[in-house]
Amino acid sequence: MANDILKFLREKEYISGEVLARKLNISRVAIWKQVQKLKDMGYKIISDQNLGYCLVSRPDLLLPQEIQRGLSTNYIGKEIYYFPEPKSTNIIAKEKALHRAEGVNEGTLIIAERQSAGKGRLGRKWFSPAGGIWLSVILYPQLSPSYISRITLMTAVAAVKAIKICTQIKSQIKWPNDILINEKKVCGILTEMSAELDIINWVVVGIGINTNIDHRDFPEDIQENTISLKEVSGKEILRVKLVQVFLQEFEKYYEILKRREFSSVLKEWKLYSHTLGKKIRVDTGERIITGEAVEINEEGALILKKEDGELVKILSGTII
Ligand code: BT5
Numbered sequence: 001m002a003n004d005i006l007k008f009l010r011e012k013e014y015i016s017g018e019v020l021a022r023k024l025n026i027s028r029v030a031i032w033k034q035v036q037k038l039k040d041m042g043y044k045i046i047s048d049q050n051l052g053y054c055l056v057s058r059p060d061l062l063l064p065q066e067i068q069r070g071l072s073t074n075y076i077g078k079e080i081y082y083f084p085e086p087k088s089t090n091i092i093a094k095e096k097a098l099h100r101a102e103g104v105n106e107g108t109l110i111i112a113e114r115q116s117a118g119k120g121r122l123g124r125k126w127f128s129p130a131g132g133i134w135l136s137v138i139l140y141p142q143l144s145p146s147y148i149s150r151i152t153l154m155t156a157v158a159a160v161k162a163i164k165i166c167t168q169i170k171s172q173i174k175w176p177n178d179i180l181i182n183e184k185k186v187c188g189i190l191t192e193m194s195a196e197l198d199i200i201n202w203v204v205v206g207i208g209i210n211t212n213i214d215h216r217d218f219p220e221d222i223q224e225n226t227i228s229l230k231e232v233s234g235k236e237i238l239r240v241k242l243v244q245v246f247l248q249e250f251e252k253y254y255e256i257l258k259r260r261e262f263s264s265v266l267k268e269w270k271l272y273s274h275t276l277g278k279k280i281r282v283d284t285g286e287r288i289i290t291g292e293a294v295e296i297n298e299e300g301a302l303i304l305k306k307e308d309g310e311l312v313k314i315l316s317g318t319i320i
Helices: 002-008 017-024 028-041 064-068 089-097 145-167 229-233 239-258 262-271
Strands: 044-048 052-057 080-083 109-112 133-139 172-174 178-181 184-195 200-209 279-283 288-296 302-305 311-314
Touching: 002 017, 002 028, 017 028, 017 052, 028 044, 064 080, 064 109, 064 239, 080 089, 089 109, 089 133, 089 184, 089 200, 133 239, 145 172, 145 178, 145 184, 145 200, 145 229, 145 239, 145 262, 200 239, 239 262, 262 288, 279 302, 288 311
Parallel strands: 080 109
Antiparallel strands: 044 052, 109 133, 133 200, 172 178, 178 184, 184 200, 279 288, 288 302, 302 311
16 A cells, blocks of 8 residues: 555655545545555655645665566566565575465565575575665576576676666676676675476576675675675665666576577677686586686586696586
C-alpha cells in the first residue's frame, strides 16, 4: 500500500489526502498511516492540512520500488527482495532458488544495504558495509553445467559496462571474477549453481560493488588492494541508477549467452581484460601453475603457456 501511495506522490506538487484516499479506495487515516511508514523508510514527505502531501526527497536506499522505477528489463529484477542486513544475499537467493515450482522466477533479485557475513569464493569473506551494492540474481538457464564459467565472465562484462555508463570510470577484468580499477579490486562476483550431469537446476550470481565506501573503512588487511567508485570519482555514486544499469546490461548479455553466442561476449571481455598477455601464477586448488595468460577460450577457461611452451587449460582458479 505504501508503494501505491508513492506512485501518486510528486516532488514539488501536493496531492490531497482525500484524492489519495479515493484513488486507493482506503480511508484518509489509512493514507496517513502509510505516509508515516514511508517517512520511517527515509522518504521526506511534507504534509499540509489544506494541501495534502508532497514528496521532498527519496532515501538513498536500494529499495525495490526505487530500483523498479524506470527499470527497463524484461525479467531481471522484476521481483526484488530487499534486506537491510542479511548474512549474505547469495545464501538467501540459494534458498529461494529451490522454490521455482512455487513461483520463484528467473531474474528474481535479492539485494542488501549491508551483509553481516558476505561470501567470497572458496569460503573467503566478502566485506560488505553500508554504501556498497550487494546483490544476487536467480537464474534457471537451459544450458549445460559447463556454462557456469561463461556466466561469471558475462557478468563481469555487464559490470564493467554499467560502471562505465554510470560513472565514466574505466575498469578491467581480472580472470575470472574480479573487476579492478588502478590494479585494485572494486567488485567481485560469486557464481554458485546446482546441477545434474547435463542440466542446471539453478544458478545464483552474486555481485558486490564497492560504491560509496571510504577507503579507511576497509579492513586493514585488504586496504592496499581495494578501491571504491566514490574514491575514484571523488563524489557519491547514485547506487539505484548503477543497479538499474547493471541489471539492464546483465539481461542483455545473459540473453546473448542463452542464444549460445558467447563468442561475442568474449570479444568484449577481451577488450576489458587485465589478465591476457601477463605472466601470472594461478592457484587451481590442486597446484600452482606459472605461465603467460595467452587466451580465454570459448568455455571461459584460461589458457596458460608455461615456460616450456606447454599450454594448460584452467577452468577455475585464483590468480595470485
Ligand atoms: C569474490 O570472491 O570476489 C566474490 C565476491 C562476491 C560478493 C557478493 S556480494 C553479494 C553476494 N552475496 C555474497 O555473500 N557474496 C556475493 P573472491 O575472489 O574469493 O575474493 C575474496 C577476497 O576479496 C577476500 O579474501 C578479500 O581479500 C577481498 N575482499 C573482501 N571484501 C572485499 C571488498 N569489499 N572489496 C574488495 N576486495 C574484497
